[in-house]
Amino acid sequence: xxxxxxxxxxxxxxxxxxxxxxxxxxxxxxxxxxxxxxxxxxxxxxxxxxxxxxxxxxxxxxxxxxxxxxxxxxxxxxxxxxxxxxxxxxxxxxxxxxxxxxxxxxxxxxxxxxxxxxxxxxxxxxxxxxxxxxxxxxxxxxxxxxxxxxxxxxxxxxxxxxxxxxxxxxxxxxxxxxxxxxxxxxxxxxxxxxxxxxxxxxxxxxxxxxxxxxxxxxxxxxxxxxxxxxxxxxxxxxxxxxxxxxxxxxxxxxxxxxxxxxxxxxxxxxxxxxxx
Numbered sequence: 001x002x003x004x005x006x007x008x009x010x011x012x013x014x015x016x017x018x019x020x021x022x023x024x025x026x027x028x029x030x031x032x033x034x035x036x037x038x039x040x041x042x043x044x045x046x047x048x049x050x051x052x053x054x055x056x057x058x059x060x061x062x063x064x065x066x067x068x069x070x071x072x073x074x075x076x077x078x079x080x081x082x083x084x085x086x087x088x089x090x091x092x093x094x095x096x097x098x099x100x101x102x103x104x105x106x107x108x109x110x111x112x113x114x115x116x117x118x119x120x121x122x123x124x125x126x127x128x129x130x131x132x133x134x135x136x137x138x139x140x141x142x143x144x145x146x147x148x149x150x151x152x153x154x155x156x157x158x159x160x161x162x163x164x165x166x167x168x169x170x171x172x173x174x175x176x177x178x179x180x181x182x183x184x185x186x187x188x189x190x191x192x193x194x195x196x197x198x199x200x201x202x203x204x205x206x207x208x209x210x211x212x213x214x215x216x217x218x219x220x221x222x223x224x225x226x227x228x229x230x231x232x233x234x235x236x237x238x239x240x241x242x243x244x245x246x247x248x249x250x251x252x253x254x255x256x257x258x259x260x261x262x263x264x265x266x267x268x269x270x271x272x273x274x275x276x
Contacts, residue, residue: 065183065244129248175256
C-alpha cells in the first residue's frame with residue numbers, strides 16, 4: 001500500500017533529458033575507452049510535470065508499467081556482495097514471483113548507484129544516477145540477453161518479462177529520485193533502438209524522443225522499505241504494458257540532506273503462458 005502525504009504538492013515540474021530525433025543508428029558506450037566518443041546522441045532538456053504517486057492514482061505494473069510496493073529487506077548491508085547475493089537476490093525473486101504470479105523469476109544482475117560528488121569507476125564499481133530517459137532493453141535485446149544468461153531452452157515458448165526492483169538505501173530519498181513514464185502514454189515511434197557497447201558484447205536499449213502525451217510519475221520521500229517494480233520488457237503484445245522508460249531527475253522542491261544511494265535488481269520473469 002502506498003503511503004500518502006498531505007504535505008507535498010500533487011506534482012512537480014522537473015527537467016528530463018530526451019534524445020533528439022536522429023536518422024543515425026544510435027550508440028552509447030557503457031564504459032567508453034579513453035579518447036572514444038561516448039555517444040552520437042544529442043540530449044534535449046524538456047521541463048515536464050511529474051506526478052507524485054502519494055497524491056495521485058497509483059500506477060499498475062500491467063497498465064502503466066510500474067508499481068510502488070512496501071517491502072522491508074532482510075539485507076543488512078547492500079554493499080556486502082556475499083550477503084547481497086545470498087539474501088537480496090532470493091528475496092527479490094520471491095517478491096517479483098508473488099506480486100506478478102510468475103512461475104519462475106531469476107535475478108541476473110544489480111546496480112548500486114550513488115549521487116552527489118561520487119565518481120564512477122570501472123564496471124564493478126558503484127555507478128552514478130542516469131539522467132537520460134531510457135529502457136534497459138529493446139524488443140530484440142531482452143530475449144537475446146535472457147537466452148545468453150539462462151540458455152535458449154529456458155526462454156523458448158514462454159512469456160518473458162524483464163522486471164526491475166528499485167530501492168533507496170537511505171531515507172528519505174530526496175536526491176535524484178526516479179521518474180517513470182506511464183507505458184500506456186508511449187507511442188512506438190517514441191522508442192529508438194540504441195546499441196549499448198560493452199567491452200565484451202553489444203546490448204541494445206531504447207532511448208526516447210519527446211512526446212507531449214507522455215505522463216510521468218515519481219514517489220516523494222521514498223523510504224528504504226519501499227520499492228519501485230517496473231517493466232523494461234514484456235513479450236506479451238495483448239495490450240499489457242511492455243516498456244517503462246525511466247530516468248533520475250532533480251526535484252526542485254526538495255533540499256537533499258544526503259546524496260542518493262539506491263540499488264536496482266534486474267530480473268527475468270517467466271510465466272506459464274505462451275509468448276504472445
